[in-house]
Amino acid sequence: MKNIDLRAKAPLAAMALLVSLGMGQAMAASTVLNTTGTSNTTTVSATFGSTTSNTSAGAFQVKDSNNDAFWVYCLDPLTAYKAGATYNTASLVDFLTLGGTNSSYNKLFTNPAYSGVTPYAAQNTTTVLNKLVSLYSHAYDDSLKSAAKSAAFQYAVWEIEGESAYSSTSGGLKASAILSTAAGFKTQADAYLTALTSNTWTSVNGANLSATKNYTYTAYVSSPLGGSQTFLRVTDAPNTVPEPGSIALVSLALFGVAYTRRSKRS
Numbered sequence: 001m002k003n004i005d006l007r008a009k010a011p012l013a014a015m016a017l018l019v020s021l022g023m024g025q026a027m028a029a030s031t032v033l034n035t036t037g038t039s040n041t042t043t044v045s046a047t048f049g050s051t052t053s054n055t056s057a058g059a060f061q062v063k064d065s066n067n068d069a070f071w072v073y074c075l076d077p078l079t080a081y082k083a084g085a086t087y088n089t090a091s092l093v094d095f096l097t098l099g100g101t102n103s104s105y106n107k108l109f110t111n112p113a114y115s116g117v118t119p120y121a122a123q124n125t126t127t128v129l130n131k132l133v134s135l136y137s138h139a140y141d142d143s144l145k146s147a148a149k150s151a152a153f154q155y156a157v158w159e160i161e162g163e164s165a166y167s168s169t170s171g172g173l174k175a176s177a178i179l180s181t182a183a184g185f186k187t188q189a190d191a192y193l194t195a196l197t198s199n200t201w202t203s204v205n206g207a208n209l210s211a212t213k214n215y216t217y218t219a220y221v222s223s224p225l226g227g228s229q230t231f232l233r234v235t236d237a238p239n240t241v242p243e244p245g246s247i248a249l250v251s252l253a254l255f256g257v258a259y260t261r262r263s264k265r266s
Contacts, residue, residue, distance in 0.1 A: 029089050033220060033231070035081075036061040036069050040150040042182040047174040048078060049117035054178060058150035059143065062231070071144070072231035075219065077158050078113035085228035092132065092217035092232065096125040104221050104230070109162075111226050120162040120172025131160045131196055136234055137212040138201045139192060148177075152188035157232070159193060166193040 041058030055077070063069040074081075075095075090098070096105045108114070109122040135156055143153035155175050159166045168175050168189050177185040191205035201209040215234035222228040 030223070031064040031066075031087055031089070031220075032084055033062045033064055033087050033228075034083055036063050038069075040071075040144060040147050041154075042147040042151045042185060043178060044151055044155070044182055044185055045176050045178045046077070046155075048120055049172055051116075057154040057175075058147055059154070070233055070235075072220065072233050073154055073157055074229050075157070075161065075232050076108055076226075076230040078117070079108075079111065079226055079229050082222070082228035086223045087220040087228075087231075088223050090219045090221060092219055093129065095219035095221060095230075096129055104219070104225060105161075107225055108230065117162075117172050123160075123162065123164060128160055132157065132232075133217075134199070135160065135192065135196060136215055136217070138195070138209045139204065140215070140234060141213065142204070142207060142209055146184070148182055148184035149188050151182060151185050152192055155185075155189045156192040156196065160196070166197055168193065 039056075039058065039060035041056045041060055043054050044057050045052060046055045046057070059071045059073055061069050062072055090104065095103065097103055099106075103125070105125065105128070106122050114120065135153070139153060139156075143149050155168065155173075156166070158173055159171075163171045163173060165171060168186055175186070175189065177183060188205050195201050195204045195209070214237035216237050218233045218235070220231040220233065222230065
């Protein structure tokens, strides 16, 4: 029987253990998305550049190839949703930055639909990331409480994506409520945008949203890009505080790494 030097395996064991505790990164997956018919939307009048049209804004449910249903918000307001479209998934960071100026986020704005929507355009990706995380961590749960809030949250997402200053009345994107059911939309949208600008969430249209929640962000990007709307899904982030037993195992694995290095030097 061949003798195996376990000391040489210690670094690999430590790496495998760290990956099992959540240090690894999943590969992009492909899936088909269809709507479930459940939504939390309302119709608003949105003006992109000089073109005004009625649009349904807010969260709605989709189901993937495994029939798992979940809420999404739209990241691509000027592209129509296509039922049965194929999507690839990516982290929000990869969606925004992977490929630099050729990232999926930047490529969205090369779609001809956006060509006349000045000054609505791609923004600094670090700012977009930070503002989206701020909006979601403070207000995502609040946004699902009514159709008007959901539409206002959707509008705030669109503002973050394409505007450097956030307002419902100026810039490349403007909006107003057109239905009685959306009566609270503009007030709520302005409240979200004010909180984003000031980074003050203690009184957002009467709600204290100062508490934050951690999420995992997944972008659903159609294949080909622009073939259907791009969506953003969030799920509760896993507990990042390891169990005591896990801490002990990591310590043991790292001790093995240190022991191996000392043995090699001796």
